[in-house]
Amino acid sequence: MTIEEDSDSKLIDLTISVLDKILYCTWGDGQVEGLRWDILRSACPCVVCKGDHKPIDELNPAPYEEVILIDAAYIGKYALRFLWSDGHDTGIYSYDYLRKLCEWTQKA
Numbered sequence: 389m390t391i392e393e394d395s396d397s398k399l400i401d402l403t404i405s406v407l408d409k410i411l412y413c414t415w416g417d418g419q420v421e422g423l424r425w426d427i428l429r430s431a432c433p434c435v436v437c438k439g440d441h442k443p444i445d446e447l448n449p450a451p452y453e454e455v456i457l458i459d460a461a462y463i464g465k466y467a468l469r470f471l472w473s474d475g476h477d478t479g480i481y482s483y484d485y486l487r488k489l490c491e492w493t494q495k496a
């Protein structure tokens with residue numbers, strides 16, 4: 389085990405809650421935050437979805453209401469990749485980006 393810098397924004401644990409369609413993230417500072425699947429899907433940062441070209445404030449989760457989160461895979465120690473029921477799986481979500489999304493949905 390090594391002690392890494394910036395451990396507050398490290399993802400410690402992940403829970404996919406099928407019942408309420410929420411992804412729960414446990415962060416290095418002990419905070420547990422939930423992200424709705426439709427918001428998560430609409431925020432996909434891949435080139436196809438162009439999520440990284442629009443600000444989080446302009447996300448539109450409406451078209452993704454029925455999308456189901458099938459799986460989440462860890463990419464190294466900094467990001468996650470999701471597999472969706474619409475077949476999409478090219479989005480790489482960095483922990484920083486996920487945390488930003490969590491904070492935004494908390495405000496909304």
Ligand SMILES: [Zn+2]
Pocket residue numbers: 432433434435436437438476478479
């Ligand atoms: Zn995408």
